[in-house]
Amino acid sequence: DAGVTQSPTHLIKTRGQQVTLRCSPKSGHDTVSWYQQALGQGPQFIFQYYEEEERQRGNFPDRFSGHQFPNYSSELNVNALLLGDSALYLCASSSRRISSYNSPLHFGNGTRLTVT
Amino acid sequence: AQTVTQSQPEMSVQEAETVTLSCTYDTSENNYYLFWYKQPPSRQMILVIRQEAYKQQNATENRFSVNFQKAAKSFSLKISDSQLGDTAMYFCAFMKPYNNNDMRFGAGTRLTVKP
Numbered sequence: 001d002a003g004v005t006q007s008p009t010h011l012i013k014t015r016g017q018q019v020t021l022r023c024s025p026k027s028g029h030d031t032v033s034w035y036q037q038a039l040g041q042g043p044q045f046i047f048q049y050y051e052e053e054e055r056q057r058g059n060f061p062d063r064f065s066g067h068q069f070p071n072y073s074s075e076l077n078v079n080a081l082l083l084g085d086s087a088l089y090l091c092a093s094s095s096r097r098i099s100s101y102n103s104p105l106h107f108g109n110g111t112r113l114t115v116t
Numbered sequence: 117a118q119t120v121t122q123s124q125p126e127m128s129v130q131e132a133e134t135v136t137l138s139c140t141y142d143t144s145e146n147n148y149y150l151f152w153y154k155q156p157p158s159r160q161m162i163l164v165i166r167q168e169a170y171k172q173q174n175a176t177e178n179r180f181s182v183n184f185q186k187a188a189k190s191f192s193l194k195i196s197d198s199q200l201g202d203t204a205m206y207f208c209a210f211m212k213p214y215n216n217n218d219m220r221f222g223a224g225t226r227l228t229v230k231p
Contacts, residue, residue, distance in 0.1 A: 045220075088159060
């Protein structure tokens with residue numbers, strides 16, 4: 001049973017560029033959430049996707065956008081990269097059919113993004 | 117807004133001993149969920165234990181248990197018989213029910229288990 005998979009593992013970009021990160025949820029899960037974890041901090045919620053729509057968004061600018069595909073996989077896009085966007089980006093999946101307590105988040109290993 | 121505070125940036129414990137990690141949170145909600153996640157060097161966040169606020173009984177998962185004090189808004193994690201594999205960052209997290217997985221994390225406690 002495959003867990004949450006993210007690609008790529010590491011990425012280096014230059015300020016002003018755009019980046020796309022990818023996530024495949026755990027088998028049986030239909031909801032994907034994205035988190036940003038800056039160095040030395042806890043993860044911060046970016047947004048959640050369910051049924052191919054953004055359902056909730058954290059305090060992140062419009063430069064952060066996403067997409068969910070019919071197979072439940074998801075992409076996180078960040079435009080006009082800033083140095084402060086350097087972080088570990090975590091994808092987490094869950095099942096909408098089960099309460100968030102009984103279907104807690106399953107996280108991937110993350111994508112380490114470095115902006116130079 | 118809900119905030120989660122972990123006041124111990126780093127802690128260490130000898131193998132086989134017991135350690136307690138602290139967590140406090142701020143909320144005006146009456147029902148909510150609390151979690152402890154572990155993040156080893158592999159970077160994957162792994163669920164350790166969870167607690168529903170309306171359940172007074174403290175959750176227990178093998179060597180891991182919590183002390184949930186709702187009035188004090190405190191949710192500490194006790195690790196008994198510490199093992200080398202417990203070395204990791206530990207994050208306390210808060211979430212409202214049906215809140216679309218908007219989970220609020222503390223800044224984490226780095227735990228080192230020494231042989």
